[in-house]
Amino acid sequence: MVTPAIQIVLTEPELKLLQTLVYQECGMYFDERRVHFLQDRLQRRLKATGLDSFYSYYRLLTSREGKSELAALLENLTVNETSFFRNKPQLELFQKTILEEILHRKQARRDWTLRFWSAGCSTGQEPYTAAMQICDALAYYYLRNPLPFEMPSPKPLIPPPWKVEILASDISYSVLRAAQEGMYPEHHMESVDYAYRLRYFDKMGDRYAIKKGVKELVHFDFHNLKTEFLPQRNDVIFCRNVMIYFDEAEQKRLIDKFYRCLNPEGYLFIGHAESLFGLSDKFKMIHLNNGTAYQRIEA
Numbered sequence: 166m167v168t169p170a171i172q173i174v175l176t177e178p179e180l181k182l183l184q185t186l187v188y189q190e191c192g193m194y195f196d197e198r199r200v201h202f203l204q205d206r207l208q209r210r211l212k213a214t215g216l217d218s219f220y221s222y223y224r225l226l227t228s229r230e231g232k233s234e235l236a237a238l239l240e241n242l243t244v245n246e247t248s249f250f251r252n253k254p255q256l257e258l259f260q261k262t263i264l265e266e267i268l269h270r271k272q273a274r275r276d277w278t279l280r281f282w283s284a285g286c287s288t289g290q291e292p293y294t295a296a297m298q299i300c301d302a303l304a305y306y307y308l309r310n311p312l313p314f315e316m317p318s319p320k321p322l323i324p325p326p327w328k329v330e331i332l333a334s335d336i337s338y339s340v341l342r343a344a345q346e347g348m349y350p351e352h353h354m355e356s357v358d359y360a361y362r363l364r365y366f367d368k369m370g371d372r373y374a375i376k377k378g379v380k381e382l383v384h385f386d387f388h389n390l391k392t393e394f395l396p397q398r399n400d401v402i403f404c405r406n407v408m409i410y411f412d413e414a415e416q417k418r419l420i421d422k423f424y425r426c427l428n429p430e431g432y433l434f435i436g437h438a439e440s441l442f443g444l445s446d447k448f449k450m451i452h453l454n455n456g457t458a459y460q461r462i463e464a
């Protein structure tokens with residue numbers, strides 16, 4: 166006979182305290198539709214710590230010694246669903262129209278640096294997809310706009326004098342570790358077509374490893390989007406399927422921060438189910454062939 170696990174009661178006031186703490190720490194808001202998920206994860210973490218009440222757990226989280234437990238709780242509350250080439254119409258818009266515009270604009274100014282930030286990168290499929298797309302876009306751009314710089318041999322992924330910096334950040338250390346490893350099983354590769362697999366992956370046993378050259382373009386780091394200290398001077402920010410877990414006030418604050426983190430005329434890409442409508446008038450919407458992006462409006 167299996168003895169049912171004894172659950173410690175989570176009272177309404179305790180739930181409110183913990184809900185508010187999570188919101189203040191990372192911006193995630195658990196409304197009635199998602200509160201069960203929060204309750205479930207809190208039960209699991211309480212059990213893991215061996216504490217006997219949620220109030221004691223709250224006290225731990227807000228203490229100096231509780232920093233690592235707070236990180237563990239936040240990590241347990243994130244939804245990390247992602248995939249390579251997610252939202253193809255939007256990626257087409259990014260690669261064929263927006264990158265082309267940025268490269269032309271930058272070349273005219275002799276500015277050869279392209280900065281891309283994947284905010285909420287999960288296990289890395291998004292920044293690696295962007296890296297592959299940028300490599301291809303630059304090679305194609307170079308073909309049509311050759312520059313008087315000697316091309317080293319073998320041909321590098323990024324033709325000189327261009328420099329590409331791809332930053333990928335998340336609040337969860339475990340997804341960042343997986344992203345950094347850059348190894349994916351077959352079932353994560355369904356959306357990666359034949360040509361991309363051949364050029365940008367090595368098959369290692371039953372997994373696909375991102376090739377070293379692509380990996381070296383991407384720098385992974387911890388950033389909590391709730392804080393004010395976020396990476397600046399980006400030409401493009403992808404923050405897709407992250408804001409849906411925030412409430413409206415937090416979404417507005419985040420979009421304002423993204424405005425400041427972008428270079429003039431920079432672009433913001435958000436998820437398919439997200440929109441800036443009613444949240445900000447500082448961006449111009451670009452919609453082409455079912456793909457959407459937002460460009461910073463200059464005052």
Ligand SMILES: C[S@@+](CC[C@H](N)C(=O)[O-])C[C@H]1O[C@@H](n2cnc3c(N)ncnc32)[C@H](O)[C@@H]1O
Pocket residue numbers: 191192193243244245246247248251284285286287288291334335336337340388389390391404405406407436
């Ligand atoms: C659903 S995944 C989206 C992954 C990828 N952007 C995509 O669209 O495929 C959301 C990611 O946002 C991260 N996240 C949630 N809140 C965050 C915060 N406050 N700061 C940074 N990352 C956060 C989660 O850890 C998770 O990996």
